[in-house]
Amino acid sequence: MGKKGSKDFNKIYRPDRxxxxxxAVNSGELEMSALRREDYPGTELPDDVLPGILSxxxxxAKTHQNWGLDWHRNxxxxxxxxxxxxxxxxxxxxQFNLAPGSFTVTRPWQLHKVGNPDVTIGKxxxxxxxxxxxxxxxxxxxxxxxxxSKQDLDFLTxxxxxxxxxxxxxxKKIQQCFKELGYCLDFHNSEIPHSKFNILINDLLLEMLCxxxxxxxxxxESLTLNLRTVEIFxxxxxxxxxxxxxxxxxxxxCGIGKTSLSKYCKQLTNMxxxxxxxxxxxxxxxxxxxxxxxKNITEVGYSCGFSxxxxxxxxxxxxxxxxxxEYASKYVND
Numbered sequence: 516m517g518k519k520g521s522k523d524f525n526k527i528y529r530p531d532r533x534x535x536x537x538x539a540v541n542s543g544e545l546e547m548s549a550l551r552r553e554d555y556p557g558t559e560l561p562d563d564v565l566p567g568i569l570s571x572x573x574x575x576a577k578t579h580q581n582w583g584l585d586w587h588r589n590x591x592x593x594x595x596x597x598x599x600x601x602x603x604x605x606x607x608x609x610q611f612n613l614a615p616g617s618f619t620v621t622r623p624w625q626l627h628k629v630g631n632p633d634v635t636i637g638k639x640x641x642x643x644x645x646x647x648x649x650x651x652x653x654x655x656x657x658x659x660x661x662x663x664s665k666q667d668l669d670f671l672t673x674x675x676x677x678x679x680x681x682x683x684x685x686x687k688k689i690q691q692c693f694k695e696l697g698y699c700l701d702f703h704n705s706e707i708p709h710s711k712f713n714i715l716i717n718d719l720l721l722e723m724l725c726x727x728x729x730x731x732x733x734x735x736e737s738l739t740l741n742l743r744t745v746e747i748f749x750x751x752x753x754x755x756x757x758x759x760x761x762x763x764x765x766x767x768x769c770g771i772g773k774t775s776l777s778k779y780c781k782q783l784t785n786m787x788x789x790x791x792x793x794x795x796x797x798x799x800x801x802x803x804x805x806x807x808x809x810k811n812i813t814e815v816g817y818s819c820g821f822s823x824x825x826x827x828x829x830x831x832x833x834x835x836x837x838x839x840x841e842y843a844s845k846y847v848n849d
Contacts, residue, residue, distance in 0.1 A: 535582035536574065545576040548700040550707070553590070555643070564709050567591075567658030569643040571712075573697045576600070576636055583630020591645040592675065593621040594719075596685060596693040600637020603630055604682065607750070611682045618685045618693075620675065623649050624747050627681070640693040642716070650744040650770045651676070662717050663724070671724045677736055678727075686726055692719040744769050745779035749791065756795040757820040762788055796820045797834050800827070804843040812839045 533556045540547045540556065549557025549572025550565070557572050565571075569591045595604075596618040604611045604619055605628045613619070615637075621627050623646075629639075647656040655672050663671065685693075696715050699708050748769050752760075765788050766773045780788045796819040803815050810818065816827030816839075831839050 533584065535584060539580060539582055540574075544578070544580060545574050547574045548572055548697070548703070550700065550703060558703060560707075564707055565658075565712055565716075566660070567645050568712075568716075569645050571642050571696065572700060573598075573638060573640040575638045576634055579636055580630075580634040583632045583634050584628055585632075586626050586628045588626055589621060589623055589643050590649075591623060591643045593619070593641060593643045594723075595619045595621075595642075596640040596690065598638040598640060598690070598694065598697075600635060602635055602637050602639060604628075605631070606681055609681075613682070616685050616690060617682055618689065619682050621681060622651070622675070624651060624744075625681070626751075640697055642696070642719070644716075646672075651747065652741045652744045653770055660713055660717075661720065663721060667721070667724055671720060671727070674724070674727045683726070683730075686722070688722040689719065689726060692722060741769075741771055741775055742779050742782065744771065745776060746783055749780065749783060752792060753795060756792060756799060757818060759820065759822065760792055765792075792820075793830060797831060800831065800839065801835065801842065804839060805846045807843070807846060812843075815839065 536547065537556045539545050547556065549555070549570060550560050550568070551557040551570045551572070552560055553569060555570035557570065560568065569589070597613045597615055599615050601615075602613045604613050604617075607626050610631065611617070619627075644658065648654070655676065657668060657672075661668065692715055696712070696719070699711050699715065702708065748765070762773050762776070766776045769776055777787055780786065780791060784791050786794065800815050800819045800821075803810065803818070812828070813824040816824050819827075821827035821830070828839060831842070835842055
């Protein structure tokens with residue numbers, strides 16, 4: 516679901532293709548109406564209609580589902596609204612049981628999943644807007660047709676960048692905006708009501724801004740700093756260490772220079788980026804060896820991202836003071 520022309524976007528960000536949702540719709544397990552770009556589900560939007568909108572839609576599950584949306588990121592900022600039912604929504608830090616009226620805000624770099632593990636009965640609306648960022652420190656650029664005043668849009672952006680709250684209680688105006696967007700989607704097969712969508716999305720953003728102002732949102736500038744970007748990347752690396760990462764790849768992923776990446780990584784881990792990556796690979800290899808998973812030593816090294824068995828054996832022995840085979844033998848029949 517990566518943008519056309521973006522380098523290895525799918526491999527780096529794991530954006531959500533919503534395959535379980537698509538299968539459920541195709542099998543008649545739930546109703547869905549959606550407009551989309553890229554590989555999101557729904558009817559494809561023409562290039563000149565709602566540029567910057569990656570996905571807008573709703574699903575209506577009348578029965579308990581046998582699927583969920585596993586951990587993923589989106590390519591834009593995502594707003595969701597639960598109109599009815601209940602639904603589990605998880606972030607890296609918390610799990611929420613959404614109730615009717617809950618709405619969520621998820622930035623492009625934030626991992627999240629929907630369902631625990633399955634989606635339950637309910638109607639969920641969503642809107643994903645591409646603001647041309649993939650990392651916390653980058654400057655946002657909204658679509659040109661967003662007509663909030665510069666002052667309002669700047670303040671809304673500030674709140675969305677410098678506040679990490681992901682689940683909110685909506686008010687009646689926000690609820691009505693989402694419901695009206697749903698009504699528009701019901702009739703998009705005959706004609707996409709472009710102007711109506713424009714007005715409603717602008718109205719929705721304005722009502723969100725008003726709600727945030729009423730809530731006296733606390734801002735945290737540190738959430739937009741390069742250090743935060745590197746911190747998120749290092750968390751991500753813990754589950755993606757097996758890739759053939761280079762320092763250039765890491766810096767490109769973070770959108771910063773190699774020198775800055777090394778500085779912030781040292782600050783966070785007391786290691787260089789490559790040393791940190793090697794430590795993750797060694798931890799993973801040791802875990803496999805301890806659990807007596809039926810793999811030979813060469814396979815263990817390759818599966819953890821080491822390019823050669825000789826290099827794996829050398830690095831492992833330097834770290835654990837024994838060979839991989841000797842390490843594994845300690846745990847046989849334990």
